[in-house]
Amino acid sequence: MHDTAAIMRASEVKNASFIGKEVTIRGWVHRLRKQKENSFILLRDDRGGVIQCVLPTDKAAGLTIESSVQVTGIVSQDPRAPEGGFEIKGKELKIFNIAAEYPIGEYQSDELLLDKRHLALRTRKMIAMAKVRASVLHYGRRWFVENGWMEVTAPTIVKGAVEGGSTLFKLRYFDQDAYLSQSAQLYLEAMIFSLGPVWSLTPSFRAEKSRTVRHLAEFSHLEAEAPWVTLEDILKVEEQLVSYVIQNTIKERAEELEFLKRDVSGLKKVEPPFERVPYGRAIEILRSKGFQVTEDDGTKREIQFGDDLSIDSERELTKDADKPVFVVGYPIAVKPFYVKEDPEHPGIGLTADMLAPRGFGEITSGGQREDSIDSITSRMVKEGLKPEAYEWYLDLRRYGSVPHGGFGLGIERLVRWITNAEDIKDTVLFPRTMSRVEP
Amino acid sequence: MHDTAAIMRASEVKNASFIGKEVTIRGWVHRLRKQKENSFILLRDDRGGVIQCVLPTDKAAGLTIESSVQVTGIVSQDPRAPEGGFEIKGKELKIFNIAAEYPIGEYQSDELLLDKRHLALRTRKMIAMAKVRASVLHYGRRWFVENGWMEVTAPTIVKGAVEGGSTLFKLRYFDQDAYLSQSAQLYLEAMIFSLGPVWSLTPSFRAEKSRTVRHLAEFSHLEAEAPWVTLEDILKVEEQLVSYVIQNTIKERAEELEFLKRDVSGLKKVEPPFERVPYGRAIEILRSKGFQVTEDDGTKREIQFGDDLSIDSERELTKDADKPVFVVGYPIAVKPFYVKEDPEHPGIGLTADMLAPRGFGEITSGGQREDSIDSITSRMVKEGLKPEAYEWYLDLRRYGSVPHGGFGLGIERLVRWITNAEDIKDTVLFPRTMSRVEP
Ligand SMILES: [Mg+2]
Ligand SMILES: [Mg+2]
Numbered sequence A, B: 001m002h003d004t005a006a007i008m009r010a011s012e013v014k015n016a017s018f019i020g021k022e023v024t025i026r027g028w029v030h031r032l033r034k035q036k037e038n039s040f041i042l043l044r045d046d047r048g049g050v051i052q053c054v055l056p057t058d059k060a061a062g063l064t065i066e067s068s069v070q071v072t073g074i075v076s077q078d079p080r081a082p083e084g085g086f087e088i089k090g091k092e093l094k095i096f097n098i099a100a101e102y103p104i105g106e107y108q109s110d111e112l113l114l115d116k117r118h119l120a121l122r123t124r125k126m127i128a129m130a131k132v133r134a135s136v137l138h139y140g141r142r143w144f145v146e147n148g149w150m151e152v153t154a155p156t157i158v159k160g161a162v163e164g165g166s167t168l169f170k171l172r173y174f175d176q177d178a179y180l181s182q183s184a185q186l187y188l189e190a191m192i193f194s195l196g197p198v199w200s201l202t203p204s205f206r207a208e209k210s211r212t213v214r215h216l217a218e219f220s221h222l223e224a225e226a227p228w229v230t231l232e233d234i235l236k237v238e239e240q241l242v243s244y245v246i247q248n249t250i251k252e253r254a255e256e257l258e259f260l261k262r263d264v265s266g267l268k269k270v271e272p273p274f275e276r277v278p279y280g281r282a283i284e285i286l287r288s289k290g291f292q293v294t295e296d297d298g299t300k301r302e303i304q305f306g307d308d309l310s311i312d313s314e315r316e317l318t319k320d321a322d323k324p325v326f327v328v329g330y331p332i333a334v335k336p337f338y339v340k341e342d343p344e345h346p347g348i349g350l351t352a353d354m355l356a357p358r359g360f361g362e363i364t365s366g367g368q369r370e371d372s373i374d375s376i377t378s379r380m381v382k383e384g385l386k387p388e389a390y391e392w393y394l395d396l397r398r399y400g401s402v403p404h405g406g407f408g409l410g411i412e413r414l415v416r417w418i419t420n421a422e423d424i425k426d427t428v429l430f431p432r433t434m435s436r437v438e439p
Helices: A110-115 A124-146 A185-195 A231-252 A254-259 A279-288 A311-318 A373-382 A387-398 A411-419 B110-115 B124-146 B185-195 B231-252 B254-259 B279-288 B311-318 B373-382 B387-398 B411-419
Strands: A022-034 A038-044 A050-056 A068-077 A086-097 A170-173 A176-180 A198-205 A218-227 A275-278 A292-294 A300-302 A325-328 A351-356 A361-369 A404-410 B022-034 B038-044 B050-056 B068-077 B086-097 B170-173 B176-180 B198-205 B218-227 B275-278 B292-294 B300-302 B325-328 B351-356 B361-369 B404-410
Touching (some): A022 A086, A038 A068, A050 A068, A124 A198, A124 A218, A124 A231, A124 A411, A124 B124, A124 B185, A185 A198, A185 A218, A185 A404, A185 B124, A218 A231, A231 A254, A231 A325, A231 A351, A231 A404, A231 A411, A275 A279, A279 A311, A279 A325, A311 A325, A311 A361, A351 A411, A361 A411, A404 A411, B124 B198, B124 B254, B185 B198, B185 B218, B185 B387, B185 B404, B218 B231, B218 B411, B231 B325, B231 B351, B231 B361, B231 B404, B231 B411, B275 B279, B279 B311, B279 B325, B311 B325, B311 B351, B311 B361, B351 B411, B361 B411, B373 B387, B404 B411
Parallel strands (some): A050 A086, A275 A325, B275 B325
Antiparallel strands (some): A022 A038, A068 A086, A170 A176, A198 A218, A292 A300, A325 A351, A351 A361, A361 A404, B038 B050, B068 B086, B170 B176, B218 B404, B292 B300, B325 B351, B351 B361, B361 B404
């Protein structure tokens, strides 16, 4: 294990106090340059750190890219050594495995890198992405723990739809049909009656037939629900959570974000409060800029009150922002049945989406849930859903219903914004999309 | 939200410093006794705490079990008051919702409680179980974070089997077939080459056609994998992890475990090291007790070297133990293809299962993985698997293979042992079994 004192990592070795000392490091041949006398190995340790190791070429003759090795040698400083000016003058080389000819070269198509994702994870870009992701998961959970919310686990295999039937994955569950969960929300709602403010972080699934840079068929969903909350209470939680995750992540992953060339000056400004833009105002802004929407038949027209916001309209609204923006009070007609109607503004939902700045789009969606049995039943009927299929969920309104609300946050969308990743596929280790379920 | 100073929870109110003071508490009517003059409400707050509220019966006339209410009144001490001798002499009652006639009474069949699981979560037993579970999840993750392991997320939708094809759930993934993951292990193995010691906590799925008190079709799987580890390294991690989770959980959930009547004196003794019993010795012990196994055709015979251990044999081996026991070195014939064969003991795997004491059975399984491309390919062929279906996994042995190992821990099995639950279904909020995918 790594705590055996003898074996070190690159980040430990690259330290002036080790100059002239003998160290042992283990890892993989990340880059290799063989000269007549000496060979230069850029060794990647098991946390993705790298350091140059110099070995006599006769010793290193058999080495190939990605061979696994252990090098013992003397640490020295050489300004020409890449990645920090330290190198190890190798005395002993132990070889674990000579890698076959490596199928990934320096310039590769994105498709090949996705086909060989199990190997592409060894690129330093993916290593940096993975570490940022780990921090986002960690601080996302930690905010809830520190603020006294209770963790729960909702099932992934379910019978009913949350977000609509068209994006459901169907599976054979013993002798019946079932589906993969689109959201834990309905289950979290059941838990607030005895566990209070609750949260979960589980995979959600959407069989979206869109090939975009912000959709995954499987994603990590951080969801929360609490009794006796207003929409404004929920927005306060969301802006605190997102700010906390970002500030801690850019501190913990400063090195990785620098490697990814992410300028974090904008992220540093992310702190509560986030601007609340009423949906009607958002439409006005878009109209004042002549924003067009495309109808199903291909014709274009100006955006109008009642339209949902597309990624293009979200980009327009946030292109100059540094902080996320809440669009508040969408028409209930464009939102799911469980969104509570604002009693003071009929037709408007007590709901908000958080849009990340600079066009990264929606990262959370949340609000108050309809708590009246009559209202929610008639909303279901209006949307063509069968209330009978939701009997257990309706029970939550029959037995001690209380005002309540919550939200869901897409981890990958948040990671995409933090890392400035062009494609959301890079925020997960093994992406699942319409065309990709392997490796 | 709960941080509005005005609203308190039962555990806060039950404090001598509040006697004579006015407080407001919110929750549900957990029990109800109406007398001529006064009505006695056992109010359950949103964290499952309870306190008696006394109200004039004319005010409380319409109340029913599980109605949601808010009571304002004066805290007083009364030794007759249940659950701690405190009560609230109610002055104001606000009703959120009068519950319909509650379908769960005091004595109900297990089946009805499972059918109404969304309501049965409000029983104090399930509340206690949920809180223990939350602590186990929390400390399970925290051990890895504190010890420098990196969190990763493996996909849940996959193409290949880890544990064998008979327990796979199949689903339609756009225009192809795919499966639900049985374990993240193969993916975790891919990640050790650049992220080092890694862990994940994701759902795993087994379409087990067994109706037992220790099988779930969907379970929470805490898995870990690391490069350059021996079997003994892995066992040390496992015993430290399990001891850490247990000691922290029994401290944090002392009240809940007491409510569940769990005597924790045995659990307090759980600390490293755990006994290592070689598989061969385990068989000898069972034979010395005349332990029988039942063949597929129903005939019985004495257990012998080469047999897998059943739950009955696991119970026999651990019935007097306070600490878990590792059974080490199973024959590779009863273990999956990826288990590494002990070079010094052909036929024996560098693998171990951790058996919980008192017959709670296997809670972890782990060991070294076969790292040679030739050995693992021939093992696959011997087990009737097609190596072509595992090309990406075999690449891990082609490009820089290193000795490595890991393990998986079933969260629900650990919770079952900690809580002494008879049925594993009680360790999850919405269990998934052969006959149950709802609610
Ligand atoms: Mg939207
Ligand atoms: Mg076993």
